[in-house]
Amino acid sequence: MSAVVVNHVSKVFNEGRTNQVDALVDIELAVEPGEFVSLIGPSGCGKSTLLRLVADLIHPTSGDVLVNGKSAAQARADQDYGMAFQQSGLFEWRTVERNIELPLELKGWDKAKRRARAEEMLALVKLTEFGRHMPWQLSGGMQQRVAIARAFAAHPRLLLMDEPFGALDEMTREHMQSELLQICEATGTTVVFVTHSIPEAVYLSDRVVVMSPRPGRIVDVIDVGLGDDRTDDTREDDRFFASITEVREALRGIEQAEILGGVEDR
Amino acid sequence: MLFVIALALVACVWEMYKAIGPAEGGSILGLPLPKTTDRAMPHTWDMVRRLGEPENRGGSDPIWISVAGYAWYTFRLALLGLVMGAVVGIGLAVLMARFSFAERGLLPWVIMSQTVPLIALAPQVVSWSGKVDIFGWEIPRWFAVCILAAFLSFFPIVVGTLRGLKSAPPAAVELMHSYAASWWETLVKLRFPAALPHMVPALKLGATLSVIGVIVSEISTGISGGIGRAVLSYGQAATGDPTKVYAAVFGAAALGLVLFGLVVSFDVFVMRNRPHEEAGNS
Amino acid sequence: MNVRRLAAAVVPPLVVGALFLLLWEGVVRVFDLKPFFLPAPSAIATAFVDNTQRIWEAMVVSGGNALAGLVAGTLVGIAASFLLMRFNILNELATPLAVALNAIPIIVLVSVFNNMFSITSEVPRRLMVTLVVFFIVLVNVAKGLRHVQPTHLELLRSYAASPREVLVKARVPNALPHLFTALKIAAPTSVITAFVAEYFGGSQNGLGSRITSNVANSKNAVAWAYVVGACLLGLTFYLISIALESISTHRRGSDLGGA
Numbered sequence: 144m145s146a147v148v149v150n151h152v153s154k155v156f157n158e159g160r161t162n163q164v165d166a167l168v169d170i171e172l173a174v175e176p177g178e179f180v181s182l183i184g185p186s187g188c189g190k191s192t193l194l195r196l197v198a199d200l201i202h203p204t205s206g207d208v209l210v211n212g213k214s215a216a217q218a219r220a221d222q223d224y225g226m227a228f229q230q231s232g233l234f235e236w237r238t239v240e241r242n243i244e245l246p247l248e249l250k251g252w253d254k255a256k257r258r259a260r261a262e263e264m265l266a267l268v269k270l271t272e273f274g275r276h277m278p279w280q281l282s283g284g285m286q287q288r289v290a291i292a293r294a295f296a297a298h299p300r301l302l303l304m305d306e307p308f309g310a311l312d313e314m315t316r317e318h319m320q321s322e323l324l325q326i327c328e329a330t331g332t333t334v335v336f337v338t339h340s341i342p343e344a345v346y347l348s349d350r351v352v353v354m355s356p357r358p359g360r361i362v363d364v365i366d367v368g369l370g371d372d373r374t375d376d377t378r379e380d381d382r383f384f385a386s387i388t389e390v391r392e393a394l395r396g397i398e399q400a401e402i403l404g405g406v407e408d409r
Numbered sequence: 410m411l412f413v414i415a416l417a418l419v420a421c422v423w424e425m426y427k428a429i430g431p432a433e434g435g436s437i438l439g440l441p442l443p444k445t446t447d448r449a450m451p452h453t454w455d456m457v458r459r460l461g462e463p464e465n466r467g468g469s470d471p472i473w474i475s476v477a478g479y480a481w482y483t484f485r486l487a488l489l490g491l492v493m494g495a496v497v498g499i500g501l502a503v504l505m506a507r508f509s510f511a512e513r514g515l516l517p518w519v520i521m522s523q524t525v526p527l528i529a530l531a532p533q534v535v536s537w538s539g540k541v542d543i544f545g546w547e548i549p550r551w552f553a554v555c556i557l558a559a560f561l562s563f564f565p566i567v568v569g570t571l572r573g574l575k576s577a578p579p580a581a582v583e584l585m586h587s588y589a590a591s592w593w594e595t596l597v598k599l600r601f602p603a604a605l606p607h608m609v610p611a612l613k614l615g616a617t618l619s620v621i622g623v624i625v626s627e628i629s630t631g632i633s634g635g636i637g638r639a640v641l642s643y644g645q646a647a648t649g650d651p652t653k654v655y656a657a658v659f660g661a662a663a664l665g666l667v668l669f670g671l672v673v674s675f676d677v678f679v680m681r682n683r684p685h686e687e688a689g690n691s
Numbered sequence: 692m693n694v695r696r697l698a699a700a701v702v703p704p705l706v707v708g709a710l711f712l713l714l715w716e717g718v719v720r721v722f723d724l725k726p727f728f729l730p731a732p733s734a735i736a737t738a739f740v741d742n743t744q745r746i747w748e749a750m751v752v753s754g755g756n757a758l759a760g761l762v763a764g765t766l767v768g769i770a771a772s773f774l775l776m777r778f779n780i781l782n783e784l785a786t787p788l789a790v791a792l793n794a795i796p797i798i799v800l801v802s803v804f805n806n807m808f809s810i811t812s813e814v815p816r817r818l819m820v821t822l823v824v825f826f827i828v829l830v831n832v833a834k835g836l837r838h839v840q841p842t843h844l845e846l847l848r849s850y851a852a853s854p855r856e857v858l859v860k861a862r863v864p865n866a867l868p869h870l871f872t873a874l875k876i877a878a879p880t881s882v883i884t885a886f887v888a889e890y891f892g893g894s895q896n897g898l899g900s901r902i903t904s905n906v907a908n909s910k911n912a913v914a915w916a917y918v919v920g921a922c923l924l925g926l927t928f929y930l931i932s933i934a935l936e937s938i939s940t941h942r943r944g945s946d947l948g949g950a
Contacts, residue, residue, distance in 0.1 A: 198587055219589050226587045232580040235683055236602045245598070249588045279684040412787035419788075441814045443807035450807055514703035524879035525925035526886040529899070529918040532906035537728065613793070620796045621887070628890045629903045637799075641891060644802030654802050662795040669794030 144212050146301055146333040147174040147197055152206035154192055154359075165358035166192045170206070172352065172361065176300070179327060179334045181344035181351045183390065185397065189359025190337045191305055197335060198226055198303050211300060222250060224301040225294035229309040231286040233278040233293075240265065240274040243293045250297065264292035267326055284315040288322070295326065302327070302334045309339065317378070320346055324373060341394070345369075345386045346378065353390060355397040363393040420453045427452065451652045459652035460659070472653070476639065476660035483623050483635040484664045486551060490558025491619040491668070495612065497559065498566030505567070506574040506600070507592065516571070522564050528625050531557050535630040550632055558622035562615030569611025573604025606683070609676040616668045624661065636661045730912035739916040745901075746920040753897040754924050756813055757885040760820020761877060761928075767821065768828025769870070775829070776836040776862070789830055797822065798884065801891040816888040816897075823884045824877045831873035835866030871936035878932040882925040898924070 149172040156164040167189040174180050182190035195201045197208055199215035210218035218224060225246070233242045243261040252260075265271045268288040278286055287307055294302060308316045320343060327334055338344050344351045345367055353363040367386045369377060377383055427450055430442060443450060464475040505512040538553035548556075577600050585595045627637030636657060643654040712732050718724070719731035726734060739746065775782045800822070804815035836858075843861050852860065889899030898921045905914035 200583055200586055219587065222589060224587075226584065228580050228583070230578065230580040232578065232584045234581065234599065234602065236605075238682075246588050248598070249590050249594060277682055277684075411784055412791060415784045415788040418784065441808060441812070443804075510703055513700065514707035517704040518708065521926065524929035525922035526883040526898075528883065528887055529902050529921045532903050533729075533911060533914060533918075536906055536911075617794060617796070621798055624796055624799065625887055625890055629899075640799045640802045644805060645892065647806045651806065654806065658799050658803060661799045665795040666791065 144176075145173045145209075146176045146178070146211060147172070147335060148209040149173070149193070149197070150207050150209065152193075152196060152203045152208060154189070154196060154201070155204045158204070167196070167203075168358040168360050170359075170361060174333060174335060176333050177331050178350065179324075179336065179348045181336045181338055181348040182354060183338055183341065183344045183351055184354035184394070185356055187356035187359070188354040189356065190354050192359065193354075194303055194305050194335060194337050198224065218301075222246070222297055223299060224303055225297065225299040227287075227290050227294045227302070227304045227307040229306040231278070231283075231290040233286055233289060235278055237278075238274065239270065239276050239278065239281070239289050242278065242289055243296050245293060246297050260296055261292075264296050267295065268292045268322065284311050284319060287311065287319065291319075291323065291326075295330070295332075298330070300333060302332050304334065305337045306339060308343065316340075316343065317375075321375065323347065328371065341387050341390050342378070342383075345383060345390060346373065351386075351390050353393040353397075355400070357401075362397060365389050365393065423450070423453055426450075447651065451655065455652045456655040456659075460656055464653075472656045473660075476636070476656050477663075479634065479636040479639045479657070480660040480664040483620070483627070483637065483661075484668060486554050486623045486635070487558055487616070487619045487664070487668055488671075490555045490622060491562050491612075491616050493555060493559035494562035494615055494619065495566055498563040498611075498615070499570050499608075501563075502567050502570035502574060503596065505571055506596075512571070516568075519564055519567050523568070527561055527564075528557075528622060530560075531622070531626045532629045534560070535626050535632070550630075554623055554626040554632065557626050558619040561622040562619040565614040565618070566608070566611045569614075570604055570608050573607030574600045576607060577603040605679050609672070609680075612672050612675070613669060616672050617665065620661075620665050620668060636664060727909040727911050730915055734912040735915040735919065738912040739919055742913060742916055746898075746917055749896065749898045749901050749917065750920050750924050752813070753882070753885050753889070753899070753921070754928075756816045756888070756897070757820055757881040757924070757928065759813075759817045760885065761824050761881040763817070764821040764824025764877065764881070765828050765874070768825045768873075769832055771825070771829050772832040772836055772866075775833045782833065782837075785829070785833075789826055792826060798887055799891075801888045801893075805891065805893055811894055813894065815891075815893060816885055819888045820881045820884045824881055827877045827880065828870070828873045831869045831876075832866050835869030836862045839865045867939060871932070871939060874932040875929065875936065878928040879925045882921070882928050886921060 149170050152167060152170045153165075154167040156162075156166055170189075170193060172180075172193075182193060184190050192201070196203055197210065197215060199208075199219040208215040211223050213221070213223070233239075234245070237245070240258070240261040243264050244257040247257040247260060262271070262274065265274055268291060270285060270288055270292070273281060273285065273289075278289065281289070287310075290307065294304075308319050311319065324347060326332075334347075336344070336347060346369075348367050351365045351367060352361055353365065354360065355362045365386070369380070369382055369386065426443075447455070460473040460476075461471045463470060464472045501515070505515060534557045535550060535553045538548045538550040574596075581599055581603070582595070585599055590598070623635065624637035624640075626632065627635040628641050632638065640654065640657040640661060643650075643657045647654055716731050716733060719729060724731075730738075775785055798819065801815050801819050804818050808814045808818075839861050843865075844857065847857050847861055886897070886899045889895075889897040890903070895901075895904070898917055902914045902917045902921075905911070905917065
């Protein structure tokens, strides 16, 4: 059973009005358990919209989404996935460990169990000494690590991430990417990851889904043949650059089509 | 510290004007000037000295004790009024956050009520005391005053709380939605804590309004025992005893500061773990 | 403006308001409440129509005091804010004072003013309004003059602009929206203050004293009619301040980045 199945999904905003937007048109995608899939594309291609459809934060205009064999709504109710955004979304009035405990509180776990899991997660992201700190005392990168710890806290089988490293500087970004890969490999989590960055998409993913805007659709799905054990050295590997080029060309193809096709009517 | 210096400066300006101003008042460029006689504008040191003297000739306690008593009376009513106004105000704000029709229907009225002198209703509200029977319990006058004070403080609290409840960052709201959290859980864990920084200025304003509400109710309805009536009656006795009224003014000032101080302590306690930002006053 | 959006904004409050009045009228009639307890809206409306002339006169008195104080307080407040901006030491001293005065019911000073001036004049009330408005305007305009975006200040410094040029080109335009914010608060506050000041003795021809005397005489419907007058006065002042603000922002265009 696939982890995520997107079945002929379309999403239209402001249907029938003058500012109608065809955010997504006839999207077909299947993600296998344990796979790491990135969504990449220029602004307006619908990658964040697609992620939110999988998360059941918005509903498709047509088509359906299945997560772990259930409807997206059921998956959300059952808390089958964890989510991370570009803003860490930490509650500034809670300590780091209480932030990590948030989803567990909502699931009704008792205090001792929550505290133990929070400590486990802190160790996973290597922030053990910062449990009692307040979020604003931490750097941006550290805050994102807490957000990731929180996303993993309930040990979800699926992780949905919307440009979580977008606000970080390049060095921290690369470091976080390595950490994320390590955690995912250790836990076997399926990941759907939205990003603007080609190297990031290639470094992290098994497959890179290239999308284009107006209307939002998938133009290409590129297999990244870098294998499972990726390290910092992988970034200097020839195959790494080859895959980057493949993705870049696919994206450039979209650009050309845009320029040649002129401005389309919505 | 600076506050003390500022006060001293005000006292200096007062005395300077007394020294150079016209004794019977008058006007300069059409603007009226106050009289500078000791009866109209007593010396600041006389004001302070008066605090140590008894309220009425032949009395035993210095006036500042009597004034403290009046201030305490008013303070209790204002505090109760503020608490009642806060409870109802916060409750209404939650209701308005939950039901958008409630918000759209009520908020314009709430905002508008802040522009009109609701205090005009003070005499009417207080007149209900002694006449209304709730399950056999007659509303005592002092409670009617609390109701009015609550009524006045309630409006800014509703506005501030509502704004605060809606100020939760969209990313955090989406996060709670992704946790399939109920509306109530989202309220308790996210919206309410996020609202606190916005509620504090509203509570400060509510405190001020509550105090004014109680003082004005006292005056307009002849309730005795509070600082409002003291200010009025001392003021009317000014021809014989010019510095008396200042004792009551100081008492009113102290009471306002104490209530305000309570709200500030609440603010400090509630926000103790949060980052220290630039004070966001309205 | 979009008709749908206008309707969505206006219809709910109107519905709520209408329901409220109906409920009020209903409760009075069903429970046969005596007028000295709570008059019905219909009785209030009648009283208003019967007493329009007198209500108007009282509105003029209270409104006059409010307006005089509003204008005076605004002018002095603006002048003082320039001083505060120029001399930092004044700013340091004034801030704790302003905070404390916010907490204190300074309305009690009307009793003091009644002694300082002739008790039959309207000056104590106007002075009170001036004082209240002064602080509102001072705090807001001073903030606007001081807290200009650092980028703008740096830019002007790179043009070797004199302090006076910086004032005119950056600080004053920045302070203008703050002035209107202050006016929107100060305008209704001036009405309320003028009104409340009447309770502390002195001449008895304003709205406040009329309400008290009518309640004391159990002519509650008339008292409420005066209350309506007071509300209309407060609302008018508020709407005027909003109108002034929209004229100014209309000419400025939208806020560029804001302060």
